[in-house]
Amino acid sequence: xxxxxxxxxxxxxxxxxxxxxxxxxxxxxxxxxxxxxxxxxxxxxxxxxxxxxxxxxxxxxxxxxxxxxxxxxxxxxxxxxxxxxxxxxxxxxxxxxxxxxxxxxxxxxxxxxxxxxxxxxxxxxxxxxxxxxxxxxxxxxxxxxxxxxxxxxxxxxxxxxxxxxxxxxxxxxxxxxxxxxxxxxxxxxxxxxxxxxxxxxxxxxxxxxxxxxxxxxxxxxxxxxxxxxxxxxxxxxxxxxxxxxxxxxxxxxxxxxxxxxxxxxxxxxxxxxxxxxxxxxxxxxxxxxxxxxxxxxxxxxxxxxxxxxxxxxxxxxxxxxxxxxxxx
Amino acid sequence: xxxxxxxxxxxxxxxxxxxxxxxxxxxxxxxxxxxxxxxxxxxxxxxxxxxxxxxxxxxxxxxxxxxxxxxxxxxxxxxxxxxxxxxxxxxxxxxxxxxxxxxxxxxxxxxxxxxxxxxxxxxxxxxxxxxxxxxxxxxxxxxxxxxxxxxxxxxxxxxxxxxxxxxxxxxxxxxxxxxxxxxxxxxxxxxxxxxxxxxxxxxxxxxxxxxxxxxxxxx
Numbered sequence: 019x020x021x022x023x024x025x026x027x028x029x030x031x032x033x034x035x036x037x038x039x040x041x042x043x044x045x046x047x048x049x050x051x052x053x054x055x056x057x058x059x060x061x062x063x064x065x066x067x068x069x070x071x072x073x074x075x076x077x078x079x080x081x082x083x084x085x086x087x088x089x090x091x092x093x094x095x096x097x098x099x100x101x102x103x104x105x106x107x108x109x110x111x112x113x114x115x116x117x118x119x120x121x122x123x124x125x126x127x128x129x130x131x132x133x134x135x136x137x138x139x140x141x142x143x144x145x146x147x148x149x150x151x152x153x154x155x156x157x158x159x160x161x162x163x164x165x166x167x168x169x170x171x172x173x174x175x176x177x178x179x180x181x182x183x184x185x186x187x188x189x190x191x192x193x194x195x196x197x198x199x200x201x202x203x204x205x206x207x208x209x210x211x212x213x214x215x216x217x218x219x220x221x222x223x224x225x226x227x228x229x230x231x232x233x234x235x236x237x238x239x240x241x242x243x244x245x246x247x248x249x250x251x252x253x254x255x256x257x258x259x260x261x262x263x264x265x266x267x268x269x270x271x272x273x274x275x276x277x278x279x280x281x282x283x284x285x286x287x288x289x290x291x292x293x294x295x296x297x298x299x300x301x302x303x304x305x306x307x308x309x310x311x312x313x314x315x316x317x318x319x320x321x322x323x324x325x326x327x328x329x330x331x332x333x334x335x336x337x338x339x340x341x342x343x344x345x346x
Numbered sequence: 347x348x349x350x351x352x353x354x355x356x357x358x359x360x361x362x363x364x365x366x367x368x369x370x371x372x373x374x375x376x377x378x379x380x381x382x383x384x385x386x387x388x389x390x391x392x393x394x395x396x397x398x399x400x401x402x403x404x405x406x407x408x409x410x411x412x413x414x415x416x417x418x419x420x421x422x423x424x425x426x427x428x429x430x431x432x433x434x435x436x437x438x439x440x441x442x443x444x445x446x447x448x449x450x451x452x453x454x455x456x457x458x459x460x461x462x463x464x465x466x467x468x469x470x471x472x473x474x475x476x477x478x479x480x481x482x483x484x485x486x487x488x489x490x491x492x493x494x495x496x497x498x499x500x501x502x503x504x505x506x507x508x509x510x511x512x513x514x515x516x517x518x519x520x521x522x523x524x525x526x527x528x529x530x531x532x533x534x535x536x537x538x539x540x541x542x543x544x545x546x547x548x549x550x551x552x553x554x555x556x557x558x559x560x561x562x563x564x565x
Contacts, residue, residue, distance in 0.1 A: 098512075120454045
């Protein structure tokens, strides 16, 4: 591990200033991803600013009837929060489908959003990776790419974003709040937080250096039942091949509205507006759900090892919608 | 078999107490790290790494350590304090052999910097027994033969102790039917899911589950 200096931060303004003032400085909270990557010399910060004890550890109702989640709320606390479990059960389900009990006790809300991909070529410094070393090339394109993206990727990177929590937050229309070195704050729709790789795979979010996530705001929960379904190689403690967050509101044998987001298929949580628009006002039947699910991922492209994901994703969308509609 | 275990028990504990004695020496005296720094300082081309003072409360004892900022909590316990009960398996948070309790919660000690634990209460496998009595989870592991080689066992036990507390606090899991409802009984399926962060290469899982189920029923 590269040498670094360390400081514990007591307030958000001080933390932001400390990182902003040094190009090679980084925030650290739970550390479960950053420290892992530092051990492999993939992340090489020269200064760490510990934000884990900042007073951003509350889950509180908002005036609008939504929920504000502090960036330092641990994944386990968020999953166990009574308000989340009763009104946003999909968020609890997604959190509990990710990582292990030990890691959820450390990982923070902000850190979960900013975790790096688990692409094996990103982790292997003997292999070319544009994310790790811009211009080096992408070994995954013609390599072992079973876990990789089928949409939103590029010739420079086909890595997926690994978070389950972010998929649930995407379907809930969450907004990410940040504070910048100048003290400005902004609220970013979760779908706009992440950048697609294009030709700059190393640029992953719209956040500036020193800009810190302070929290996530959920609007009031949408009507309808919420279900998160994760398909993976092991029954527990594995990243998703495909995951689906679905919310469907029904009335008799009609669908009033539906929302779908997918994980494991793209460099960021991927909403499926094609599915949502087909279902709004449609009949509620197996056939209607199947036809809508078929419309998901219209521009998907496989890379050999991950071709199966396109069908798997559509089927998981259908299954998850059916489960949310209590048809299965 | 139980007789033999009773005989080997104290030997192990004596070893662990030896470890604790080393701890005091290391803390009071100068650990290897300091003399190594002094030696390096003689080389004009190498800059000695500054160390950080950290106050930890380990197994109900306040311990001051000086660490290189890169030192993980696991390496601090094992290499600086002689508390080798917490094991280094993968060193990447995947196997759970390093599981310890921090302020009552289980974490991977390998994925945490010691410097980030100023003032935290840390309980390792060496600190679970109280007043000469094994912790009920430790006793259950022995009774149900919940191990083979034993390398993952300290992590399994620390993890199980905290997991039982989480279940008691009503935390749902991935296999809970309804996260909104109070979780039902701690079935084997629940135990397996909640313990998935601890691997056992000997695959002693059936007996590990039996031990944890037993400890849960008794508590």
